Amino acid sequence: MKYLLFICSDGLPVPEAMAVMQRDLPAWIxxxxxxxxxxxxxxLELPEAAATVRVREGETxxxxxxxxxxxxxxxGLDLLDCADLDEAIEVAAKSPVSRYHPMExxxxxxxxQLGEGASRFARDDDSxxxxxLLAMWMSQAPAALLDDEAVxxxxxxxxxxxxxxxxxxxxxALGDPETATTLRVRDGETVxxxxxxxxxxxxxxxxxxxxxPGRRQAIELAAAHPIARHHAIExxxxxxx
Amino acid sequence: xxxxxxxxxxxxAFREEWGRVVATLxxxxxxxxxxEDCAQEAFAEALRRWPADGVPQRPGAWLTTVAxxxxxxxxxxxxxxAELLEQAGREALARPDTDEETMPELFGExxxxxxxxxxxxxxxxxPALPPEGRVALTLRSLAWLTTAEIARAFLVSEATMAKRLxxxxxxxxxxxxxxxxxxxxxxxERTAGVLAVLYLxxxxxxxxxxxxxxxxxxxxxxxxxxxxxxxxxxxxxxEPMGALALMLLHSSRRRARVxxxxxxxxxxxxxxxxxxxxxxxxxxxxxxxxxxxxxxxxYQLQAAIAACHARAENAADTDWGEIxxxxxxxxxxxxxxxxxxxxxxxxxxxxxxxxxxxxxDELAEQGALTDYHLLEATRADLxxxxxxxxxSIAAYHRALEAARTxxxxxxxxxxxxxxxxxx
Numbered sequence: 001m002k003y004l005l006f007i008c009s010d011g012l013p014v015p016e017a018m019a020v021m022q023r024d025l026p027a028w029i030x031x032x033x034x035x036x037x038x039x040x041x042x043x044l045e046l047p048e049a050a051a052t053v054r055v056r057e058g059e060t061x062x063x064x065x066x067x068x069x070x071x072x073x074x075x076g077l078d079l080l081d082c083a084d085l086d087e088a089i090e091v092a093a094k095s096p097v098s099r100y101h102p103m104e105x106x107x108x109x110x111x112x113q114l115g116e117g118a119s120r121f122a123r124d125d126d127s128x129x130x131x132x133l134l135a136m137w138m139s140q141a142p143a144a145l146l147d148d149e150a151v152x153x154x155x156x157x158x159x160x161x162x163x164x165x166x167x168x169x170x171x172x173a174l175g176d177p178e179t180a181t182t183l184r185v186r187d188g189e190t191v192x193x194x195x196x197x198x199x200x201x202x203x204x205x206x207x208x209x210x211x212x213p214g215r216r217q218a219i220e221l222a223a224a225h226p227i228a229r230h231h232a233i234e235x236x237x238x239x240x241x
Numbered sequence: 242x243x244x245x246x247x248x249x250x251x252x253x254a255f256r257e258e259w260g261r262v263v264a265t266l267x268x269x270x271x272x273x274x275x276x277e278d279c280a281q282e283a284f285a286e287a288l289r290r291w292p293a294d295g296v297p298q299r300p301g302a303w304l305t306t307v308a309x310x311x312x313x314x315x316x317x318x319x320x321x322x323a324e325l326l327e328q329a330g331r332e333a334l335a336r337p338d339t340d341e342e343t344m345p346e347l348f349g350e351x352x353x354x355x356x357x358x359x360x361x362x363x364x365x366x367x368p369a370l371p372p373e374g375r376v377a378l379t380l381r382s383l384a385w386l387t388t389a390e391i392a393r394a395f396l397v398s399e400a401t402m403a404k405r406l407x408x409x410x411x412x413x414x415x416x417x418x419x420x421x422x423x424x425x426x427x428x429x430e431r432t433a434g435v436l437a438v439l440y441l442x443x444x445x446x447x448x449x450x451x452x453x454x455x456x457x458x459x460x461x462x463x464x465x466x467x468x469x470x471x472x473x474x475x476x477x478x479x480e481p482m483g484a485l486a487l488m489l490l491h492s493s494r495r496r497a498r499v500x501x502x503x504x505x506x507x508x509x510x511x512x513x514x515x516x517x518x519x520x521x522x523x524x525x526x527x528x529x530x531x532x533x534x535x536x537x538x539x540y541q542l543q544a545a546i547a548a549c550h551a552r553a554e555n556a557a558d559t560d561w562g563e564i565x566x567x568x569x570x571x572x573x574x575x576x577x578x579x580x581x582x583x584x585x586x587x588x589x590x591x592x593x594x595x596x597x598x599x600x601x602d603e604l605a606e607q608g609a610l611t612d613y614h615l616l617e618a619t620r621a622d623l624x625x626x627x628x629x630x631x632x633s634i635a636a637y638h639r640a641l642e643a644a645r646t647x648x649x650x651x652x653x654x655x656x657x658x659x660x661x662x663x664x
Binding site for chain 1: 412
């Protein structure tokens with residue numbers, strides 16, 4: 001099963017946490033990559049770098065800043081491929097990041113689509129373009145819209161459209177927030193709780209990752225996505241070291 | 242068999258077999274709702290046939306077979322039937338013509354069925370499920386209780402309880418919670434999680450402060466029965482044994498702790514001749530067996546504390562020094578303000594009222610348990626024992642404000658009246 005791991009944060013980590021994570025992350029990435037349970041993961045720029053895109057009556061509305069005004073935000077994500085939730089929990093709990101940040105484990109709703117840009121993205125190779133996260137925020141579970149056949153067809157068409165140019169990295173609809181599990185590690189002990197890691201009325205119902213030359217193009221891609229007509233899409237660049 | 246005898250046999254078989262039938266069907270079909278529905282139908286069929294035909298020699302095998310056949314019928318009719326049947330293992334499921342009475346257990350050997358029940362307990366109590374969903378799902382899947390009965394026991398509407406159950410089952414499927422007994426490295430932690438659910442269930446019934454009395458008593462029985470099942474399934478683990486001992490020792494006082502008018506009677510004032518000696522004996526035996534394994538845990542410690550009370554001929558004989566010591570060990574493993582409050586009582590009862598009060602004051606200063614009436618009630622009781630009537634009355638008044646249930650308030654009012662009368 002494919003799971004998305006949201007790293008939840010409420011600001012820049014303190015220097016010592018940063019040092020520990022930088023020291024221990026490579027070993028975790030090697031171990032989990034070697035086992036085939038972690039496909040890849042990247043850090044995001046801070047929410048200030050985000051733009052929120054809506055399309056209403058044919059008009060694209062762009063606001064600066066993130067969609068949700070919460071103290072906590074998604075600081076990065078990892079893509080896991082695990083036998084079951086227990087394995088995903090084990091993988092997340094072993095990450096040095098979980099010592100400092102809550103991690104939300106969310107299953108995908110259906111198929112995860114990997115685009116041509118996926119392998120470059122996984123290698124942190126941003127030479128062809130900057131990777132952007134398009135996070136589709138919705139306010140009410142279940143996200144029935146995601147199961148709507150017409151919307152599915154349009155989403156597929158959107159992916160086909162961005163596919164040949166190597167823009168599309170990955171994308172997929174996520175399980176409802178009620179399928180989420182949030183993990184914290186305190187004094188070496190794994191503590192689980194039911195539900196999302198970010199306490200907001202809205203939730204991220206689906207994601208797409210695109211790689212493109214700049215923010216303007218990323219916003220255009222978001223505006224072309226069918227979900228933008230119904231909900232809001234937060235566009236945020238990944239961190240390029 | 243006479244009709245009442247048949248009814249009794251049917252009830253006993255149902256109570257014993259429900260969890261087994263559901264557990265096996267879930268493994269075979271992967272579909273929780275289908276498993277429950279088909280088990281329900283098999284039980285209805287038994288109710289029709291057993292009174293006339295007699296209870297089969299192996300009621301569990303009979304029920305599982307009938308339920309399994311129903312599952313096959315439904316899967317055949319369903320759109321995804323063929324696919325699901327494939328997944329379920331066609332050869333194991335599809336033998337519809339076999340005589341239900343004499344047929345072999347087509348769902349596997351009895352060991353496997355016991356494993357199914359263990360799988361089911363661990364899955365229902367998975368820590369990624371919401372806590373109230375764990376309790377509800379455990380009761381629905383493993384105990385022969387309807388959604389309406391579970392709703393009544395927890396004082397929520399049937400619709401709310403149905404929603405909890407649906408949510409929990411949906412999460413198991415969508416989030417990929419495995420249907421299995423956890424591997425060795427997870428077992429201690431997950432077993433503690435299962436015991437927490439069973440003990441919560443027990444306490445919900447034991448509190449008996451509101452709700453349908455009969456169903457609440459049923460909760461205690463079901464929790465005890467499931468703890469017993471868990472012990473049988475994991476005979477080498479001392480904590481399930483300790484939890485069962487704890488439940489039996491508490492359960493033994495059930496008749497003595499509530500008065501004629503539903504009022505609570507303290508341990509000190511209970512008529513100990515009304516304690517159930519059979520339950521006490523079994524509880525003490527289990528506790529000894531558990532402690533011999535030398536892997537002490539919080540349930541064994543709580544059972545050991547309950548055992549100190551059970552062994553005392555009368556309240557004055559209670560070994561409070563021993564109890565205070567056990568609370569130190571318990572607090573070490575399970576630090577909580579409630580455990581500390583209990584330690585304060587034990588220390589005071591062992592003779593050191595000042596130290597006991599100091600611990601209570603410290604808890605109050607930390608702001609712990611402020612909306613918990615027992616903090617003030619304990620303080621009031623310790624003042625009373627010290628002979629400090631004014632302070633005791635003031636504390637009882639504060640406790641009265643924090644108390645939430647009528648029997649609790651009634652108890653405090655009685656204490657207040659006693660204190661005022663001595664003036």
